[in-house]
Amino acid sequence: MRLGGRLAGAIEVLADIEARRRPVADALKDWGLSHRFAGSGDRSAIGNVVYDALRMKLSHAWLMDDDRPEALAFAVLLRQWGMTPEALATELEGDRFAPALPDAALAALASRSLDTAPAHVQGDIPAWIQPAFEAAFGEDWVREAQALAGRTALDLRANRLKAPREKVIAALEETGARPAAIAHDGIRIAPGEGASRLPNVMAELTFAKGWFEVQDEGSQIVSELIDPQDGHQILDYCAGGGGKTLALSAIMRNKGQIHAFDADRKRLAPIIERLKRAGTRNVQVHDRAQQLKSLEGACDIVLVDAPCTGTGTWRRRPDTKWRLTERSLDERLAQQRDALTNAARHVRPGGTLVYITCSILPAENADQTRAFVEANPDFTLQPALPVYQRLFAGAPEPWSGESGGLTLTPATTGTDGFFFSLMTRKPA
Structure with a gap:
């Protein structure tokens, strides 16, 4: 044609x-x-x-x-x-x-x-959501919104259980793969221009061997920020297809124990094949809440990768930007509150509750975590920036708010938009 x-x-x-x-x-x-x-x-x-x-x-x-x-x-x-x-x-x-x-x-x-256009037009966002961007990013909100309207790279995560990043990059040399800027196992294939297309990396033999997974660098960064240790018992409460579960297992070198749960069995189903391909041995998969009964008050870390509006992924799914409504946002907020409440009971005294979204809206992020600790005084918000600075010294830093949470964005970290927050449960 x-x-x-x-x-x-x-x-x-x-x-x-x-x-x-x-x-x-x-x-x-x-x-x-x-x-x-x-x-x-x-x-x-x-x-x-x-x-x-x-x-x-x-x-x-x-x-x-x-x-x-x-x-x-x-x-x-x-x-x-x-x-x-x-x-x-x-x-x-x-x-x-x-x-x-x-x-x-x-x-x-x-x-x-375009300089004379209304601000929300300059940022290519729905007018009703402009106040949320202003609250999140202040005077920089238009720049942040515009960054969410660009093309996105293809990001991969080298599976350290099978192959180091350098070996994966060498195998994918023809694709133009390069080390990612921040994530330690990250690999980036730059977006093309015009009619050019990204390579079909899932057709590579090395993918079938489990050498790498397709995962945005932002998702890799927040997985590393969880900072799991070899012997930890972790519950990934909203595991979905298992991207962060797989990343955590690799960081833990197949030691300790990870429990992957999702109330949506259809979303959870792909995890089985992915675990096999990755060579993961320290993950148990659960598709019913009652199967988690024995984990109440027993987990070192509980991860809530909450259902959200996905505003941080607008570069990949731009159609969702124009379908988002205040009603759908309200539905997500209710789901997030339920997920936090239900997941928190599995955190041991002195353990950590991690809250993550792929959204940049304060209502889904800092507002949710503040409301949770106010309603649950045995949990305390912790600053996440020191963890980021320790793990990624010298790297571009994300937004850091008064709640202690971090917001990664295309404009700051060159990734999808993600929110990351740490809460610790008081010792017994």
Whole structure:
């Protein structure tokens, strides 16, 4: 397919997402199934246009004075892919599948400056959530929001149970893999530009051998901040697919004991195969809360990787940015409170409760931990920054608030957005 056909395909997908309010991955999959003639390169390019358009949807629409899918798709090529209107017109000339250039939108783009747009448009976030960004980041909130609208790298975690990071990087040399900036086992493959696509690392033999896992560097960093010791007994209360469970097991060198639990069995199911591939031997998997009865008051560390809005992952899932509502935020807040309350009973006296989200909203983060310790006076908030500074000396530092928690962001640590907080239970 030429550029015109790819552009037309992206417009079709964007229109489907807008009309049916559906996840971008589903819309792209359905488009591919109904257009089997499109090659893998075509599908990848179309996906890049769609994702880029959604990442900067508000600013594209404002500058083009047009929020239709056609305007958004053309804005991607002009603003993010570095094409000029003249070069674009030449590229599309004679392509019978190419959509018409939107002359009025192009004129608006030439005459407008984003500096005069409303602040939430500059940051490409919904207007109703601007106060939360201001509360989280003060005067830097627009810069932080804009960083959440960029493309993201492909991050891997070398599995030290199978292979050191240097060996994994050597095996993935053709992908451009490099050591991550902060996480000790992290590996980064830089995001491509324009229509380029990231490598399918899961097709690598080394992946099948368990040498590495796909995991954002931010997720790796917060796993290391838990600072587990070889003999610890740990409960990963919201284990999901097991990313942090696997990271903790590797840090502990297969010693001690990790209990992985999630109330959602469907989310938990992939962990079994992942544990086998990784060579993990110190993990027990639980899919029923009653199976945790014997762990009450017995765990050195209890990790609550709480369900959240996922605002820290907007670079990877930009469609969720525009589907987020105050109602869905309230639902997540209630789930977080329940998870903290239920998980806390498994912390031994003198033990640690760890609270993590992939959100950057204060309501889901510092507000939750403050409310929890106020309601549970046997728990005390602890500063997490000293732990970060000890483990990652000299690395770029995340945001640190009065509650003692840390917030990682694309703008500060070059990772997805994550919140990390430590709470200790008073000794008996």
